[in-house]
Amino acid sequence: MKTFEEKWTAWLDGQLSGRELAEFDASLPDRAAAEAEKADVRKLGALLKRELGVSAFANEEFFSHQLRERILERSVPSAKREANASTWWTIPRLLWTGTASLAVFLIFTIFVIRDKNPAEESQYLTQILNARVDPVVSPNGTVSMFEVKQDRVTVLWTEGLQSLPADYAAK
Amino acid sequence: MGRTLAFLISFVSLIIGATSELQGAETVWSGLVIAENVAQPQTIPPELTRIEGSLKKFFGYNQFQVIGQSQKTLKTGQEDWLATSKFFGLHVDAQGESAAGYVLNLKLYKEKELLLETDAKLSKRSPLVIKGPQIGSGQLLLVLVIQ
Numbered sequence: 461m462k463t464f465e466e467k468w469t470a471w472l473d474g475q476l477s478g479r480e481l482a483e484f485d486a487s488l489p490d491r492a493a494a495e496a497e498k499a500d501v502r503k504l505g506a507l508l509k510r511e512l513g514v515s516a517f518a519n520e521e522f523f524s525h526q527l528r529e530r531i532l533e534r535s536v537p538s539a540k541r542e543a544n545a546s547t548w549w550t551i552p553r554l555l556w557t558g559t560a561s562l563a564v565f566l567i568f569t570i571f572v573i574r575d576k577n578p579a580e581e582s583q584y585l586t587q588i589l590n591a592r593v594d595p596v597v598s599p600n601g602t603v604s605m606f607e608v609k610q611d612r613v614t615v616l617w618t619e620g621l622q623s624l625p626a627d628y629a630a631k
Numbered sequence: 632m633g634r635t636l637a638f639l640i641s642f643v644s645l646i647i648g649a650t651s652e653l654q655g656a657e658t659v660w661s662g663l664v665i666a667e668n669v670a671q672p673q674t675i676p677p678e679l680t681r682i683e684g685s686l687k688k689f690f691g692y693n694q695f696q697v698i699g700q701s702q703k704t705l706k707t708g709q710e711d712w713l714a715t716s717k718f719f720g721l722h723v724d725a726q727g728e729s730a731a732g733y734v735l736n737l738k739l740y741k742e743k744e745l746l747l748e749t750d751a752k753l754s755k756r757s758p759l760v761i762k763g764p765q766i767g768s769g770q771l772l773l774v775l776v777i778q
Contacts, residue, residue: 586732586757586775591749598746611685612757616749618764624741626767629665630717631698 472501586614598622656706658778661714661723663699666692667769678776682758690770708733718742721773732777739763739773753777
């Protein structure tokens with residue numbers, strides 16, 4: 461046995477027919493007001509359908525939709541994982557880092573070379589640390605040093621060594 | 632492509648940095664040279680070519696002849712060797728290597744008699760010339776060059 465509310469809902473939806481419809485129509489206290497309400501409900505239903513626009517799927521469409529949803533669910537975390545796994549070192553950043561490192565290296569090299577130059581100038585030349593002649597063999601022997609900047613030649617100049625005959629020039 | 636380029640840049644930087652530290656074994660040429668003034672001077676020995684101008688200017692001779700020589704490749708910087716002629720001997724004792732060159736102890740002997748002794752830091756880019764005794768009308772020179 462249906463209640464009045466169930467019959468009312470069925471009547472609004474146009475689900476009543478035959479004797480059931482006749483009995484329900486007879487039970488309505490104000491038929492005109494009920495018809496107006498029915499018209500309002502239909503209008504509201506049409507409006508909702510139009511505005512919300514829920515598209516109905518056929519069975520196969522629904523199935524493939526579900527499949528796509530699952531595939532997406534699985535692929536989205538792996539994409540996230542991939543995004544996490546790919547490091548900060550992207551190709552442009554690697555290039556920039558390499559270029560910046562090279563620039564820093566060159567700047568430091570230039571500064572170091574510039575600082576080193578004065579010291580290196582003396583390193584270029586051979587240095588005579590000390591020199592002595594045998595005082596017994598050459599009692600008047602003296603030594604002095606020169607640097608010839610033209611060819612960067614260092615000369616140890618001796619004087620007063622014992623002179624020798626030309627025979628000593630033999631190979 | 633991009634990664635390769637970045638790798639290449641880093642690699643080249645490292646190579647440039649490391650190259651300055653790489654130094655191989657070097658050869659020291661030591662020679663006993665007689666400098667003279669002659670009418671027809673002979674060609675200067677190839678070992679002296681690079682300092683020909685300085686030799687002529689400083690010592691005032693036009694001919695330089697090698698009467699004794701030695702070429703020693705230094706590996707440890709602690710080697711010693713002898714360059715000899717008939718009457719002279721130049722004993723060279725390397726006593727260590729630095730970034731600039733080698734520390735050498737040099738002794739010039741006339742037969743068994745020590746004429747001259749000196750310690751020098753021989754630079755790789757700077758030859759050393761020692762004026763020895765007068766011989767006849769010429770002059771004995773001792774020359775050391777890192778080749």
